[in-house]
Amino acid sequence: MSNTVVGESIVIDGEITGDDDLVVQGTVKGKIHLNQNLFVEASGVIEAEIATQSVDVSGQITGNITAADKVELKSKCRMTGDIKAPRILIADGASFKGSVDMDVD
Amino acid sequence: MAETASASTIIGPTIKVEGKLQGEEDLVVLGRVEGSISLTKTLIVDEPGVVKAEISVAHMVVNGVVVGNTTASDSVQIAETGRVVGDIKAPRVIIVEGARFRGAVDMGELEAPRPSASLPERGVTHSISTRTANVPAALPAHRATYAPETVRPATTPRPSAPASAVRSETPVAVQGKIHKKVVVKKKH
Numbered sequence: 001m002s003n004t005v006v007g008e009s010i011v012i013d014g015e016i017t018g019d020d021d022l023v024v025q026g027t028v029k030g031k032i033h034l035n036q037n038l039f040v041e042a043s044g045v046i047e048a049e050i051a052t053q054s055v056d057v058s059g060q061i062t063g064n065i066t067a068a069d070k071v072e073l074k075s076k077c078r079m080t081g082d083i084k085a086p087r088i089l090i091a092d093g094a095s096f097k098g099s100v101d102m103d104v105d
Numbered sequence: 106m107a108e109t110a111s112a113s114t115i116i117g118p119t120i121k122v123e124g125k126l127q128g129e130e131d132l133v134v135l136g137r138v139e140g141s142i143s144l145t146k147t148l149i150v151d152e153p154g155v156v157k158a159e160i161s162v163a164h165m166v167v168n169g170v171v172v173g174n175t176t177a178s179d180s181v182q183i184a185e186t187g188r189v190v191g192d193i194k195a196p197r198v199i200i201v202e203g204a205r206f207r208g209a210v211d212m213g214e215l216e217a218p219r220p221s222a223s224l225p226e227r228g229v230t231h232s233i234s235t236r237t238a239n240v241p242a243a244l245p246a247h248r249a250t251y252a253p254e255t256v257r258p259a260t261t262p263r264p265s266a267p268a269s270a271v272r273s274e275t276p277v278a279v280q281g282k283i284h285k286k287v288v289v290k291k292k293h
Contacts, residue, residue, distance in 0.1 A: 005113060008130070012125070018136060
């Protein structure tokens with residue numbers, strides 16, 4: 001059960017930190033630091049530096065991602081920025097511009 | 106809980122948001138938000154939520170903690186477990202038993218008809234009308250500002266008959282004076 005949802009019409013400009021899963025359907029600009037998972041749904045737009053356990057992207061992200069576990073770019077997502085994570089999955093149909101670093105210690 | 110389920114945006118208990126948050130839907134805060142919140146709908150701060158922000162919303166319901174000034178276009182309700190420190194500006198402000206609040210309340214134009222005339226007002230009128238009963242001729246100008254409220258207790262039955270008889274005469278005269286004053290001001 002995901003506890004935190006940022007709805008479609010919501011715009012957050014700043015920093016989000018915490019230990020819950022975060023589902024973004026709206027817009028977040030700034031920073032996202034979580035010990036759990038970030039889900040960016042199709043309507044979600046993120047312009048932020050992201051550090052989480054995992055990121056699941058169906059929407060749009062501009063910014064660098066550092067994930068402790070996994071980053072999954074799903075079909076139809078748009079991602080611009082560098083990704084650093086031990087597991088990175090890019091689905092057919094995803095658009096991605098940036099560098100990938102799987103060498104996380 | 107029903108409110109929580111229907112809202113689409115939820116800030117969970119361990120989440121902290123720092124910065125500006127704006128939107129056009131309900132927001133439930135169980136975690137922490139610092140900065141500013143601007144919504145066209147309802148902000149619900151549920152336990153254990155803490156909001157330290159300048160708030161501008163349509164409705165606000167506080168079960169948790171709010172620190173900061175709030176402007177609501179409709180209502181602010183501080184529920185039993187709610188704690189608010191800061192000024193509230195809203196046409197309807199509801200503070201229930203058990204709620205804690207420190208700050209100023211501005212309900213805007215008090216002359217306008219309001220849906221619920223409640224207990225605190227009657228308390229105020231009581232102290233004022235006692236003063237007028239004791240000194241009927243004194244300070245007419247001062248009482249004039251309170252006249253719309255002094256009229257009200259005449260409709261509510263009071264235990265002491267002679268006191269109410271005195272009061273029912275004076276406020277009517279006072280109210281007449283006010284109306285004159287208001288008209289003069291508007292002409293300028």
